[in-house]
Amino acid sequence: QVTLKESGPVLVKPTETLTLTCTVSGFSLSNTRMGVSWIRQPPGKALEWLAAIFSNDEKSYRTSLKSRLTISKDTFESQVVLSMTNMDPVDTATYYCARMYYYDRGYDAFDIWGQGTMVTVSS
Amino acid sequence: DIQMTQSPSSLSASVGDRVTITCRASQSISNYLNWYQQKPGKAPKSLIYAASRLQSGVPSRFSGSGSGTDFTLTISSLQPEDFATYYCQQSYSTPPYTFGQGTKLEIK
Helix, strand or coil, X not given: CXXXXXXXXXXXXXXXXXXXXXEEECCCCCCCCEEEEEEEECCCCCCEEEEEEECCCCEEECHHHHHHEEEEEECCCCEEEEEECCCCHHHCEEEEEEEEEECHHHCEEEXXXXXXXXXXXXX | CCCEEEECCEEEECCCCCEEEEEXXXXXXXXXXXXXXXXCCCCCEEEEECCCEECCCCCCCEEEEXXXXXXXXXXXXXXXXXXXXXXXXXXXXXXXXXXCCCEXXXXX
């Protein structure tokens, strides 16, 4: 059974750095047909993709947040970590990690999602 | 970045109704279009990828179509468990992966 589970602080102060961990099971982070993304959702709003990491350790980031984001993985521990610096109240959201699965002909989708973790930014 | 626009933003329907949700891309994305269902307080669930391919385990009352810039998600006969918010997402030109703003499907 494939699962992803997010963990991290519930509350961070403005200007602090947020560090979230996604622990996966049921698949390997070295599988070339899979990657992991972080996606967030402010309360009552739409989904917003943040960052992705692929089996070859290639990374990609949302351009507008690139200077604040770092994604990394530990294949042996089956964990993907997202760091976001200089947190602001507008970053209050539920943060999800999701598996990216690569089908034929270059199609991909976020096929399995974690339950999400709500992060509030407040002093 | 490719912008995704869904319509309507919200929709009221009854059990048994046929419902169609539309998603439009700001430029052609071929058929690199995915659909997700999200229930309140829950993570999104993948329904359809490549515009029309159902994920394993998704009921056949869900179907997707379209290519280029215009796409639709159709539910042929609404069931009580289908009332949720639906999102489209393009995977043609990434990063970034972009989502629509969502369509909330409510009980009439």
